[in-house]
Amino acid sequence: MPVTVKTFQAVGEAASALSSDRGARYLGGGTLVMRDLNEGDVSIVTVIRATDRALQGIDAAGARIRIGAGVTFARVLAERDLGFLHPAARSIGGPAVRNMGTVGGNLFAPAPFGDFTVALLALDGMVSLQGGFGLRDMPLEEFLQSRDRQAGALAVGVSCIRPASTDAFRYRKIARIKPKGGSVITLAAHLPQSGGRVTGARIALGSMAPTAVRAKAAERALEGRPLDAAAISAAAAAAGEGTAPADNSLASAWYRREVVGVHLRRLLSGQES
Template structure:
């Protein structure tokens, strides 16, 4: 039997054991289909978990901020496409930033966007962790994530694309996020992340390196497309085979970088 307890502050929850309820879009499925795996749910009403802080040098999103709240803020316009890619309106009104960080394959599109933004994950108690490190060890993680923060992307530098067989709100065959620092049409720095191309969102580091110093045109991105899936782990599942994902990833990365439909 699953029990639910309500806690007023993050501090109260730190020493507790149980599944933390965010929007419940994934957790309640576990309750319905595998109730033996969820014996206790912790509902935390601390207002800080739903706080959005917009500062010149950094943006902080509380773990309880919903996808709908992200999409509604003009200052977060760059992130709006990745937030809107999460389910339909009802799901976006519940799905949270913190929950998406832990979403298993093939979910986690918003986490892929945060990986491209080089976000930092904030834990209760004040500890911070780079998102790449967090994702690599999230299955072994213990503690309570309270927020994520990132440097606001340059205007026009952040791009996101979701590839799905069912539009507009199907599960991702893959998602791609790119955060580019540009000097004119030349790429000074690139950070590219793929979702649904491994057990967690993963960076395409070879493609990042291949893009730096190049122009954003077909000739300039050619090498990056060749190595687009190096270091990734495209899975075989009901949506697509590993072979198919490996073949179509460069096509969609090209469309993302060149901003083509």
């Protein structure tokens, strides 16, 4: 079946075309859409592109940084002000994938992929969506829960908070093939502290559900406590609560449930994987 490619200059025009065509998919870096096309996905009849420069913008000047959906992971790695996101960007595929893959596309990547989104979720991520309703910001957690119903909306950018210190944010991806393999488990934790106690803990997990999820039981185990061995043990014991990992070629659901607490303990303790 032939596929029609439509290119628009403005984000609004592209979003309108996307929302009005049920067979349309947006093409960013192509690491997801082109794979689907090459594998014979006949549901895609139109490919939408946009050349709007707003999709390439980065604003890292404030406490909350903004990244255009079309920014590649190679570009993230080139930005010194985004250093706290470099481990997450570096864990995405090899150089070819990082040169093409985009921040916006990663929001739609199914498990065991979507590792950058795990980092954004731990950093109170927001998604800017353009659709028939206009432009609006949606909490990343809410977006992920309704992602399958967002097909007609165009993600134009993301934002997240900047960690107050280098040790306040921690990220780790467990993969069998490094650096470009799919995730066995991906973990990210933002652990602000006040008066020596954790305040506003956010822990995100990848490959522990169909999308990235918060480990809310583990967050509660840390909240208001010093980040000591007792608190870390309590968080590790609660890490798997509320998760729904799947079996795949990388690991079984059973294995993921068994080891998620081990890896969270190592992450929070600052141990090497």
